[in-house]
Amino acid sequence: MSGNTSNADHLCVLVHGLWGKPSHLDYVASALRDKYDEDVFIICPKANSGNYTYDGIELGGERLVHEIEETLESLAEMGRNFTKISFVGYSLGGLLARYAIGLLNARGWFEKLEPRNFTTFATPHVGVRAPLKGWKDDVFNVLGARTISQSGRQIFLIDTFRDTGRPLLSVLADPDSIFIQGLKKFQRKSIYANIVNDRSVLFYTSALSKVDPFYDLENVNINYVEGYEDVIIDPDTYVLPPIKRKAGTFAARLWKKCKSVALWVPLSLLLVILVPLACIIFLINAGIQTFRSSKRIRMHEVGERGVLFGKYRVPVLVQDVQHVMEQVFENVNASQEPNYLSNSDTEVSDSVPEKAGQSPASNSARNDAHVESSTRRRSSTAVHSPKLALTSEQFGIIDSLNEVGIKTYPVHIQRHRHSHAAIIVRSPKDGFAEGKLVMKHWLDNEFTV
Numbered sequence: 001m002s003g004n005t006s007n008a009d010h011l012c013v014l015v016h017g018l019w020g021k022p023s024h025l026d027y028v029a030s031a032l033r034d035k036y037d038e039d040v041f042i043i044c045p046k047a048n049s050g051n052y053t054y055d056g057i058e059l060g061g062e063r064l065v066h067e068i069e070e071t072l073e074s075l076a077e078m079g080r081n082f083t084k085i086s087f088v089g090y091s092l093g094g095l096l097a098r099y100a101i102g103l104l105n106a107r108g109w110f111e112k113l114e115p116r117n118f119t120t121f122a123t124p125h126v127g128v129r130a131p132l133k134g135w136k137d138d139v140f141n142v143l144g145a146r147t148i149s150q151s152g153r154q155i156f157l158i159d160t161f162r163d164t165g166r167p168l169l170s171v172l173a174d175p176d177s178i179f180i181q182g183l184k185k186f187q188r189k190s191i192y193a194n195i196v197n198d199r200s201v202l203f204y205t206s207a208l209s210k211v212d213p214f215y216d217l218e219n220v221n222i223n224y225v226e227g228y229e230d231v232i233i234d235p236d237t238y239v240l241p242p243i244k245r246k247a248g249t250f251a252a253r254l255w256k257k258c259k260s261v262a263l264w265v266p267l268s269l270l271l272v273i274l275v276p277l278a279c280i281i282f283l284i285n286a287g288i289q290t291f292r293s294s295k296r297i298r299m300h301e302v303g304e305r306g307v308l309f310g311k312y313r314v315p316v317l318v319q320d321v322q323h324v325m326e327q328v329f330e331n332v333n334a335s336q337e338p339n340y341l342s343n344s345d346t347e348v349s350d351s352v353p354e355k356a357g358q359s360p361a362s363n364s365a366r367n368d369a370h371v372e373s374s375t376r377r378r379s380s381t382a383v384h385s386p387k388l389a390l391t392s393e394q395f396g397i398i399d400s401l402n403e404v405g406i407k408t409y410p411v412h413i414q415r416h417r418h419s420h421a422a423i424i425v426r427s428p429k430d431g432f433a434e435g436k437l438v439m440k441h442w443l444d445n446e447f448t449v
Helices: 022-036 050-055 057-077 092-106 135-144 149-155 168-172 178-184 250-301 303-312 318-334 361-381 392-402 430-445
Strands: 010-015 040-043 084-090 114-121 188-194 346-348 384-386 407-411
Touching: 010 022, 010 057, 010 092, 022 040, 022 084, 022 430, 040 057, 050 057, 050 149, 057 092, 057 149, 057 168, 057 303, 084 092, 092 114, 092 149, 092 168, 092 178, 149 168, 168 392, 188 430
Parallel strands: 010 040, 010 084, 084 114, 114 188, 188 407
Antiparallel strands: 346 384
16 A cells, blocks of 8 residues: 555555566656645555466456455545545556456445546557467467466457356446446546557557557657657647658668668577577466466355455446346346458558547547547548458457547657556666656646546
8 A cells, every 4th residue: 555644535546467566556656646645545456466467357356346445444444535536557457457447336436436537558458369360370379378377368368258258358348338337437538558669568459449550660750749759649640641751872771771680680599599498487387377376266266255255246237237136126026560451441540549539428528629639630641551450359349448438648668678668667777768758748638636
């Protein structure tokens, strides 16, 4: 738990990612405190730390809600009461936060706490299945899904959630689910997505996009937000009309090629030597951790823990909730480089994002303005790109979440090749400085108290 001694009535929950720990969000917490010290009480739940993130989004979400409820009850006993709540999710933590929001909504918490801000950074909202075609991608999607236990099956969309016959991520984005109904209640909803150098979460999934307008950066004229140049990209118009560049000389092109070879030859040799050994060690550890995770999941379902967490196994679809309520009433009375679909199947790229902008009335003006701006610029700046080769379930997730009215900010981390960590300044490295500008933009433009 983290916070201050003030009487802040706004609870902000920070949720770390896969294999993560609360300290990964230290900079996010410190930036929040520096700007809103007297207004926000911060907690960084630790129930899903480390290898416990193997156990799946459902179990992790239940743990998260349990820890939030325990915190609220404990603080209430100390005379601390809250009226507002916000969520910040990083990587897998964004999915855990969305699951927790659904449970809190179903359990009536949003009648006591006003849902204020929801933000994710580099979160795989659409899963991590490679949007590719061919045997390499089949191997990746099959093996990758089986190396991190239940979480792996869920983020690769090969699981079946309860009795729905559908992957959890698909249910999590169902318009009639408690999860989307809860998410809609947040006044401000935003996501920040890396456009390059994120080896964990690709742009399409963190930005809810069917296309990738940044696949060829050398030929893209990026439209940055004023004051946040070279890092934050304009959410309404990602790219501008291309700039005519003079063709480089033969000598310049040759020198560029030589530098590229000089960089990749030693790296390739290193990978040839280390990757096989690293893969063996990783797979052995993955097997051990998957076994331990399966054991934890079984224990979670039975005994004292099963009784404790059973209260969170609520119906997840609104129609099911209504059906259960009807039964209760009756009982009372009686007692890696993406491939695309065919080139002819193209659509406007995210130079003008595909955002429907539908949202609750409290946020409709903001989203209507966003949509109007996008529409106004569509005719002059639209770039046509082929759709990524995603599954029908992934396309459905993108459409559903875009209907909620989430504002997307592409992020261009250039000074470090590990943008997945840099976007939130996961550790105090000089190379992560661009992440500090991301945090500044978020707090200046998307977080309200």
